[in-house]
Amino acid sequence: MQKRQNFSRKRKAILDVLLSTEIHPTAEWIYQCLKPDYPDLSLGTVYRNLSRFKEEGIIVSVGVVNGQERFDAVVEEHEHFICEECGAVMDIKYQLLPDSIDQQLARSCGLQINSHSLIFYGVCSECQKSAKVSS
Numbered sequence: 001m002q003k004r005q006n007f008s009r010k011r012k013a014i015l016d017v018l019l020s021t022e023i024h025p026t027a028e029w030i031y032q033c034l035k036p037d038y039p040d041l042s043l044g045t046v047y048r049n050l051s052r053f054k055e056e057g058i059i060v061s062v063g064v065v066n067g068q069e070r071f072d073a074v075v076e077e078h079e080h081f082i083c084e085e086c087g088a089v090m091d092i093k094y095q096l097l098p099d100s101i102d103q104q105l106a107r108s109c110g111l112q113i114n115s116h117s118l119i120f121y122g123v124c125s126e127c128q129k130s131a132k133v134s135s
């Protein structure tokens with residue numbers, strides 16, 4: 001019983017970390033965040049919980065950046081920007097695509113569209129600034 005409670009406490013803590021940040025963290029980042037409060041937490045537990053959350057549809061995977069999977073607790077469809085310099089993953093907060101885009105594609109290609117994801121790659125404003133400073 002004790003063990004089980006402990007498990008769900010960690011599960012909640014992992015989800016809380018994801019919900020409290022917009023940086024689309026890696027499993028490693030979440031692990032480092034929780035380690036001071038949960039000294040017996042293992043990276044494997046974080047990975048296991050993240051993949052379970054994914055299966056449950058509570059979180060989504062944005063993609064792999066510099067070899068590490070990035071997670072998002074915002075599951076509503078939205079677009080992302082990934083900085084190729086620092087690896088930052090940001091939400092695009094503009095409505096870029098018409099709501100009807102899925103239906104348009106379905107109609108013109110005869111496909112059934114369930115969802116879509118769109119990622120832009122480039123250099124974020126912070127990295128552009130530091131490039132200017134150093135040159």
Ligand SMILES: [Zn+2]
Nearest residue numbers: 083086124127
């Ligand atoms: Zn950057």
Ligand SMILES: [Zn+2]
Nearest residue numbers: 072074090091
């Ligand atoms: Zn996002």
